[in-house]
Amino acid sequence: MSVIGTGYVGLTTGLLFAYLGNKVIFVDIDRQKIEKLKNRVIPFYEPYIEEMLNLVYSNLEFSTEYKEAIEKADIIFICVGTPPDKDGKPDLTGLTAAAKEIGRYLNGKFKVIVNKSTVPVGGGNWVESVIKTNLNDKCRSNQGHNFVVASNPEFLREGSALYDAFYPERIVIGADNNRAFEVLLELFRPIMNQSFNPPPFLPRPNGLSAVPIITTNLVSAELIKYASNAFLATKISFINEIANLCEKVGADIKEIAKGIGLDSRIGSKFLNAGVGWGGSCFGKDTAALVEMGKEYGLEMHIIEAVRKVNYLQRKRIIEKLYEKLKIVKGKTIGILGLAFKPNTDDLRDSPAIDIIRTLLERGAHLKVHDPVALDNFRSMYSSLNVVVNEDVYQMVEDCDALILVTDWDEYKELDWEKVKNIMAGNLIVDGRNALDEEQLSKLNFKYVGVGR
Ligand code: UDX
Numbered sequence: 001m002s003v004i005g006t007g008y009v010g011l012t013t014g015l016l017f018a019y020l021g022n023k024v025i026f027v028d029i030d031r032q033k034i035e036k037l038k039n040r041v042i043p044f045y046e047p048y049i050e051e052m053l054n055l056v057y058s059n060l061e062f063s064t065e066y067k068e069a070i071e072k073a074d075i076i077f078i079c080v081g082t083p084p085d086k087d088g089k090p091d092l093t094g095l096t097a098a099a100k101e102i103g104r105y106l107n108g109k110f111k112v113i114v115n116k117s118t119v120p121v122g123g124g125n126w127v128e129s130v131i132k133t134n135l136n137d138k139c140r141s142n143q144g145h146n147f148v149v150a151s152n153p154e155f156l157r158e159g160s161a162l163y164d165a166f167y168p169e170r171i172v173i174g175a176d177n178n179r180a181f182e183v184l185l186e187l188f189r190p191i192m193n194q195s196f197n198p199p200p201f202l203p204r205p206n207g208l209s210a211v212p213i214i215t216t217n218l219v220s221a222e223l224i225k226y227a228s229n230a231f232l233a234t235k236i237s238f239i240n241e242i243a244n245l246c247e248k249v250g251a252d253i254k255e256i257a258k259g260i261g262l263d264s265r266i267g268s269k270f271l272n273a274g275v276g277w278g279g280s281c282f283g284k285d286t287a288a289l290v291e292m293g294k295e296y297g298l299e300m301h302i303i304e305a306v307r308k309v310n311y312l313q314r315k316r317i318i319e320k321l322y323e324k325l326k327i328v329k330g331k332t333i334g335i336l337g338l339a340f341k342p343n344t345d346d347l348r349d350s351p352a353i354d355i356i357r358t359l360l361e362r363g364a365h366l367k368v369h370d371p372v373a374l375d376n377f378r379s380m381y382s383s384l385n386v387v388v389n390e391d392v393y394q395m396v397e398d399c400d401a402l403i404l405v406t407d408w409d410e411y412k413e414l415d416w417e418k419v420k421n422i423m424a425g426n427l428i429v430d431g432r433n434a435l436d437e438e439q440l441s442k443l444n445f446k447y448v449g450v451g452r
Contacts, residue, residue: 005079331400
């Protein structure tokens with residue numbers, strides 16, 4: 001099989017199937033990335049990817065050339081990025097390029113082309129038409145018979161990408177042709193039945209013996225992906241809105257989340273109030289849904305509100321700082337965490353970046369720390385006038401206040417007595433409700449959480 005695109009989704013998918021015994025050719029137009037991977041260097045931070053690559057290396061090939069990868073494969077996964085354009089619509093440049101190349105190198109042998117990239121509803125049909133209009137002469141006469149397009153949306157979370165690939169809560173396959181289902185059900189069988197020996201570093205969770213599979217048409221599979229992400233984003237914006245009310249009436253959002261989450265119809269996950277969601281998916285997919293709605297003359301009221309609440313929440317954190325410090329200009333503020341969530345170095349749509357920008361505009365001096373995202377921060381945001389500290393204790397030194405933006409375990413385990421002694425002030429704004437309020441209050445910190 002071949003996998004086009006070696007980001008989180010592509011690499012994880014390819015490594016999963018290589019582990020299950022398939023020969024996998026990775027294709028990427030980024031020469032540097034391919035060179036790195038050939039040399040077993042992972043271009044981003046993601047737990048266990050390196051271990052897995054080493055484990056299955058003999059089943060892998062890496063290339064910048066489409067020709068051989070497409071000719072040899074019977075299944076081709078398209079895993080290229082679809083970042084938002086300036087209007088919030090997914091940019092399909094990478095997808096189009098991949099589809100054109102597939103059309104160019106199809107060779108008459110039946111192939112299933114699987115879209116794993118998040119494409120707008122109707123994207124699969126569109127990939128099919130791009131392939132058909134770019135078919136090489138050899139395949140033109142056989143048009144439509146030597147390939148089918150399917151959708152297999154990806155639900156992996158950054159930070160636990162491989163775990164989610166081996167132990168998904170469901171597998172969704174969308175296609176308008178039975179041959180696609182036959183091929184893909186066979187491919188996914190070991191995951192569906194959990195009939196593989198787990199990798200040493202990824203033990204199977206207790207009680208998991210089978211994974212449900214949903215087979216549906218192309219557009220439904222595509223919409224399942226968007227609806228999932230939008231629903232998760234909705235849960236977080238919902239709890240954040242209730243958290244803001246908690247602050248007014250004197251309630252505690254952690255108790256509210258517990259109290260509603262025990263209702264199995266609601267569920268306890270994704271009810272942590274804080275600075276709100278970020279990352280490469282929720283912002284992009286909710287924006288795309290709003291745009292998709294517009295194209296069909298629909299206003300997506302709930303999703304628009306979810307977005308609005310989320311981006312306002314980043315401002316709420318700054319208001320909290322103002323409420324306690326009164327004046328921010330000239331004060332030194334330390335930012336604990338830059339990544340949009342722990343266990344990743346990904347800074348896409350990270351709340352930390354917005355918070356930093358606003359505080360700089362208001363004249364604060366900023367110091368920042370993150371356990372793994374500092375290199376990315378330096379290369380992407382070199383224009384921001386902040387002090388970057390590799391050492392967290394050096395960062396907190398002389399700060400008037402700290403804002404915890406990313407709930408890395410490392411921050412929960414800090415020596416807070418030491419922090420208290422080296423800080424200039426004593427204000428902690430806990431943007432994730434991650435720290436121990438009682439412990440911090442005993443040490444004479446002024447602790448401010450979210451919704452409490
Ligand atoms: C998400 C989806 O979970 C995944 O299924 C999809 O494939 C891609 O998008 P990811 O972006 O990796 O995954 O992160 P996720 O763990 O879902 O967290 C998203 C954001 O929500 C993070 O910024 C996180 O800090 C925030 N979050 C999450 C909350 O603020 N509160 C919560 O209760 C949960």
